[in-house]
Amino acid sequence: MKKQLLLLIFFFGILSSCDDxxxxxxxxxxxxxxxxxxxxxxQLVAPPNGWKLEYQPTPESGFFFVLLDxxxxxxxxxxxxxxxxxxxxxxxxxxxxxxxxLGLELILENYAAFHYLFELDGATFGAxxxxxxxxxxxxxxxxxxKSDFRDKTTxxxxxxxxxxxxxxxxxxxxxxxxFAGFGPQLRFTAAGNPVQQQLILDDEVSVxxxxxxxxxxxxxxxxxxxxxxxxxxxxxxxxxxxxxGYSIRNGQLVLQEPFEFVLGGRGYNLSSINxxxxxxxxxxxxQVNPQSTPKYSGAxxxxxxxxxxxxxxxxxxxxxxxxxxxxxxxxxxxxxGNSLTDEDQIVGSLFPTATGFGLFYGVELNDPEIPIFSxxxxxxxxxxxxxxxxxxxxxxxxxxxxxxxxxxxxxxxTAEEQANLISLTNDxxxxxxxxxxxxxxxxxxxxxxxxxxxxxxxxxxGP
Amino acid sequence: MRLYITYFSIxxxxxxxxxxxxxxxxxxxxxxxxxxxxxxxxxxxxxxFIKKYGVAVRYRFVDRYVDPTTRVTPPTLxxxxxxLDIIEDFWIQPFMNIENGDxxxxxxxxxxxxxxxxxxxxxxxxxxxxxxxxxxRITFTDVNRVDRNDExxxxxxxxTVYHEFAHIHHFxxxxxxxxxxxxxxxxxxxGGWLNVREEEALRRGFVSPYxxxxxxxxxxxxxxxxxxxxxxxxxxxxxxEDCDTPECEARNEGRLKIRxxxxxxxxxxxxxxxxxxxQMRAAVQTILAQQ
Numbered sequence: 001m002k003k004q005l006l007l008l009i010f011f012f013g014i015l016s017s018c019d020d021x022x023x024x025x026x027x028x029x030x031x032x033x034x035x036x037x038x039x040x041x042x043q044l045v046a047p048p049n050g051w052k053l054e055y056q057p058t059p060e061s062g063f064f065f066v067l068l069d070x071x072x073x074x075x076x077x078x079x080x081x082x083x084x085x086x087x088x089x090x091x092x093x094x095x096x097x098x099x100x101x102l103g104l105e106l107i108l109e110n111y112a113a114f115h116y117l118f119e120l121d122g123a124t125f126g127a128x129x130x131x132x133x134x135x136x137x138x139x140x141x142x143x144x145x146k147s148d149f150r151d152k153t154t155x156x157x158x159x160x161x162x163x164x165x166x167x168x169x170x171x172x173x174x175x176x177x178x179f180a181g182f183g184p185q186l187r188f189t190a191a192g193n194p195v196q197q198q199l200i201l202d203d204e205v206s207v208x209x210x211x212x213x214x215x216x217x218x219x220x221x222x223x224x225x226x227x228x229x230x231x232x233x234x235x236x237x238x239x240x241x242x243x244x245g246y247s248i249r250n251g252q253l254v255l256q257e258p259f260e261f262v263l264g265g266r267g268y269n270l271s272s273i274n275x276x277x278x279x280x281x282x283x284x285x286x287q288v289n290p291q292s293t294p295k296y297s298g299a300x301x302x303x304x305x306x307x308x309x310x311x312x313x314x315x316x317x318x319x320x321x322x323x324x325x326x327x328x329x330x331x332x333x334x335x336x337g338n339s340l341t342d343e344d345q346i347v348g349s350l351f352p353t354a355t356g357f358g359l360f361y362g363v364e365l366n367d368p369e370i371p372i373f374s375x376x377x378x379x380x381x382x383x384x385x386x387x388x389x390x391x392x393x394x395x396x397x398x399x400x401x402x403x404x405x406x407x408x409x410x411x412x413x414t415a416e417e418q419a420n421l422i423s424l425t426n427d428x429x430x431x432x433x434x435x436x437x438x439x440x441x442x443x444x445x446x447x448x449x450x451x452x453x454x455x456x457x458x459x460x461x462g463p
Numbered sequence: 464m465r466l467y468i469t470y471f472s473i474x475x476x477x478x479x480x481x482x483x484x485x486x487x488x489x490x491x492x493x494x495x496x497x498x499x500x501x502x503x504x505x506x507x508x509x510x511x512f513i514k515k516y517g518v519a520v521r522y523r524f525v526d527r528y529v530d531p532t533t534r535v536t537p538p539t540l541x542x543x544x545x546x547l548d549i550i551e552d553f554w555i556q557p558f559m560n561i562e563n564g565d566x567x568x569x570x571x572x573x574x575x576x577x578x579x580x581x582x583x584x585x586x587x588x589x590x591x592x593x594x595x596x597x598x599x600r601i602t603f604t605d606v607n608r609v610d611r612n613d614e615x616x617x618x619x620x621x622x623t624v625y626h627e628f629a630h631i632h633h634f635x636x637x638x639x640x641x642x643x644x645x646x647x648x649x650x651x652x653x654g655g656w657l658n659v660r661e662e663e664a665l666r667r668g669f670v671s672p673y674x675x676x677x678x679x680x681x682x683x684x685x686x687x688x689x690x691x692x693x694x695x696x697x698x699x700x701x702x703x704e705d706c707d708t709p710e711c712e713a714r715n716e717g718r719l720k721i722r723x724x725x726x727x728x729x730x731x732x733x734x735x736x737x738x739x740x741x742q743m744r745a746a747v748q749t750i751l752a753q754q
Binding site for chain 2: 097119129
């Protein structure tokens, strides 16, 4: 009986709670929703010059400058400094919508810069094109990314000034993208390939960073004294792991996290670089077949003059050490992603039965007859065909290959096989300077060995 | 008695709770396109898709049109009209040009067509091209790359829409009797089709590796490839002459099974909807030849 009394009291409680929502002053829910949508739309279309936004999709990324001009007809003009796709995203007008679902939502309904960033890295980068309206503060409006499960991005819309459009520096972003064509091109992970650059500062100090031109961040790997490879490796090198997002505005590349270091008794503080002279006069990455490369010059706050030029040095490949590297022969690629075992490619035409490829990089094997520095192919009948190389070691991530005219096979090598092996290795290691980069896949010791003279990418698996 | 009181309590409680929301919650709008429904593209869709065929074409992003576990983007505005033209020219028009095709198309076309700018990114890192949800919706992917002169893109797009439309046909009319018994040994284990090469699929009696994944996709792939591929007959139906190797004999055995499938599907289309599959192919090939 006691329980039934309690239930009765509970019912009355619920019934009385219904009364609170039936206030005659409240409009029906649809009307209130429509009023809220209309109110937000009115706020969005109000500023005469639209809104400006420094959009940082993730805490690790840099910033994209965006101007948004909303119209009552349901369209929004979006100007950005995203220069990719031949400038498609510099100035677009698309549809927008304000919904009420998880609260008021601003949805950019057609593909534009936000959607392009959303799709980066197989749509895992973390950019957004649906935003939850959070609140207004003074003249500013605050939104939050809708689908981020963590690290929700907050977007602050500020009323734009008439001259904000002048602060775009799209020519710098465009020129920086020119560097992307120098270095490994094939993507083996969703994250894509950063570009290696050398920054030559005052006093001939060089800073080397990996720059991600799509996500706008840099990872400063090391600095050394000198401007050329031989000088740099003959002097003390300071290794760093400093990462920072960056923005590009008003003629400057600005680091979100300034970089301070001391080298050669002088302190440097790199926070921004005025970039003003772009030329195609940088150093060639291939010595035997010189190529034109870009070069950007300017001045940095706290570092004096700055010259940015392409380079392939990176400590991401410094762990390419002496051991045995092998791979299924299908994983040798040309610069367009074609396997070199295809019929019309060099491995496929010279060694159609090749199943594997190896680089014996200074390690003694069970069979002492096998040269400890050698490279070559494995055939499907188990035959090993190798050509010796001069003893060498990795300097930072540079691997110098000098081919010798000594050969090894576990059976007698025919004259044709030897001639083909000479042709193959001469081609694979053309130029004699390869650059190793680790491919970050958990549980695997995996490297790409990149040749800047022919853009070959040799994937190698360590033990 | 206590039991009855408890039942009464539950009924009363549910009545009380539902009574708290007289007529407010149901009508809350989720998506409001209250402005600009008179844009040029919207007018074109209204006249040429909604009024003509009862098909709503969605080119503006609405998240409830897509699987919430996937990540997708809408198309660029510039891609929408060229894509609509391709849908009209290569999907709708062939059916208008054949006997009973008009009626078949109108009765089977889904109520919604969704246009997506890129591919569908699944949560596991894989991607998906094209989706048919029961017989209510077909989703076109990679619309931002629309280019009717790009043979690869066009082939993929047409294969997708014919494939998905074939699914709608068998959802409504089932498979031809005995279809699943034509090459029963050839179907792959779940996910196994990814390791099947084109040659192996043909030997098993299938038009593609994906067709080996299950009976429904065998049916849809066979229809779509038959409609869209110019060389289908020489590749999948005509037997190689002077066949004196086991590999060649296996390919010819596979072709005999594909012939049997085409015959069964053609008969099924004829009896179920009065449409000639061979006329469907001819109509598509005629339009493709005019490209």
